[in-house]
Amino acid sequence: xxxxxxxxxxxxxxxxxxxxxxxxxxxxxxxxxxxxxxxxxxxxxxxxxxxxxxxxxxxxxxxxxxxxxxxxxxxxxxxxxxxxxxxxxxxxxxxxxxxxxxxxxxxxxxxxxxxxxxxxxxxxxxxxxxxxxxxxxxxxxxxxxxxxxxxxxxxxxxxxxxxxxxxxxxxxxxxxxxxxxxxxxxxxxxxxxxxxxxxxxxxxxxxxxxxxxxxxxxxxxxxxxxxxxxxxxxxxxxxxxxxxxxxxxxxxxxxxxxxxxxxxxxxxxxxxxxxxxxxxxxxxxxxxxxxxxxxxxxxxxxxxx
DNA sequence: AGCGATACATCTGCAGAGCG
DNA sequence: CGCTCTGCAGATGTATCGCT
Numbered sequence: 001x002x003x004x005x006x007x008x009x010x011x012x013x014x015x016x017x018x019x020x021x022x023x024x025x026x027x028x029x030x031x032x033x034x035x036x037x038x039x040x041x042x043x044x045x046x047x048x049x050x051x052x053x054x055x056x057x058x059x060x061x062x063x064x065x066x067x068x069x070x071x072x073x074x075x076x077x078x079x080x081x082x083x084x085x086x087x088x089x090x091x092x093x094x095x096x097x098x099x100x101x102x103x104x105x106x107x108x109x110x111x112x113x114x115x116x117x118x119x120x121x122x123x124x125x126x127x128x129x130x131x132x133x134x135x136x137x138x139x140x141x142x143x144x145x146x147x148x149x150x151x152x153x154x155x156x157x158x159x160x161x162x163x164x165x166x167x168x169x170x171x172x173x174x175x176x177x178x179x180x181x182x183x184x185x186x187x188x189x190x191x192x193x194x195x196x197x198x199x200x201x202x203x204x205x206x207x208x209x210x211x212x213x214x215x216x217x218x219x220x221x222x223x224x225x226x227x228x229x230x231x232x233x234x235x236x237x238x239x240x241x242x243x244x245x246x247x248x249x250x251x252x253x254x255x256x257x258x259x260x261x262x263x264x265x266x267x268x269x270x271x272x273x274x275x276x277x278x279x280x281x282x283x284x285x286x287x288x289x290x291x292x293x294x295x296x297x298x299x300x301x302x303x304x305x
Numbered sequence: 306a307g308c309g310a311t312a313c314a315t316c317t318g319c320a321g322a323g324c325g
Numbered sequence: 326c327g328c329t330c331t332g333c334a335g336a337t338g339t340a341t342c343g344c345t
Contacts, residue, residue, distance in 0.1 A: 017307095019307080028337070028339080029309070029310095030309085030310075030311080030337080030338075032309095034310095034336085051309070051310090055307085055309085
């Protein structure tokens with residue numbers, strides 16, 4: 001029985017399948033299977049997973065053992081944190097950042113992190129917020145920085161630190177005024193005939209917009225799915241379509257002069273820029289806390305400019 | 306099609322032997 | 326004593342199979 005085998009067992013239990021656990025652990029599926037088999041062998045061959053169903057589910061014994069394993073991993077993490085507190089953290093800090101958010105908020109906080117923790121190597125990956133926060137409890141990443149809206153549900157075993165808010169605005173080319181000709185704000189119904197340039201499905205902001213259209217029983221016209229706000233804004237600047245973007249991203253766009261944020265009465269979306277981390281103490285805690293502080297400062301600064 | 310298990314190949318780390 | 330080589334065990338990857 002060793003820690004790696006316990007980690008594999010817990011990852012499979014939490015991820016809901018051995019396959020997904022292998023992604024979290026950065027192993028292949030056979031390697032994960034064998035770690036779990038090793039662990040099960042310590043129980044005299046009694047199965048911890050019911051493999052007659054796919055993906056495999058925990059048996060009653062497996063559920064019981066899982067609670068013990070979580071306590072073991074927590075204790076080991078506390079021990080590691082204790083051991084590294086004086087020496088300072090070393091190793092690879094895996095940070096997940098929501099698509100589009102990285103360039104906006106992460107540059108100077110990462111610089112500060114590198115200066116304060118020279119022995120920490122950073123691995124930054126981008127994904128949708130929903131996917132990132134799911135990766136935290138299993139340990140696939142050490143922390144996630146995402147744009148969280150009311151629609152997001154956080155898994156158990158994580159802690160969230162709000163570092164700022166971000167207004168998500170509906171954007172069009174500057175040929176359209178920010179309000180209707182009579183000065184009143186636009187309504188979604190006024191924009192129903194327009195073609196929208198949106199992120200592919202999986203984007204939380206797009207999901208919020210689609211729900212708003214659903215509530216009004218209006219069908220949204222998606223002209224194109226485009227990955228990445230920068231390209232979307234560039235296309236919007238040249239077309240008559242509509243899109244969604246964090247306000248800060250619109251402000252820093254090289255096409256800012258050709259773009260307009262619309263005043264829309266029945267669509268207001270505000271997202272919280274949030275750092276999500278594991279509840280279990282980690283040797284990277286001091287680095288993650290610094291990152292959170294720096295993000296807060298960065299967002300306050302860019303609010304003021 | 307997706308999932309998990311298994312066979313086989315490859316790589317890595319370690320212990321022990323041999324040699325200068 | 327220190328270095329190098331060799332053999333072994335364990336961990337992991339690829340390919341593939343059977344099951345649902």
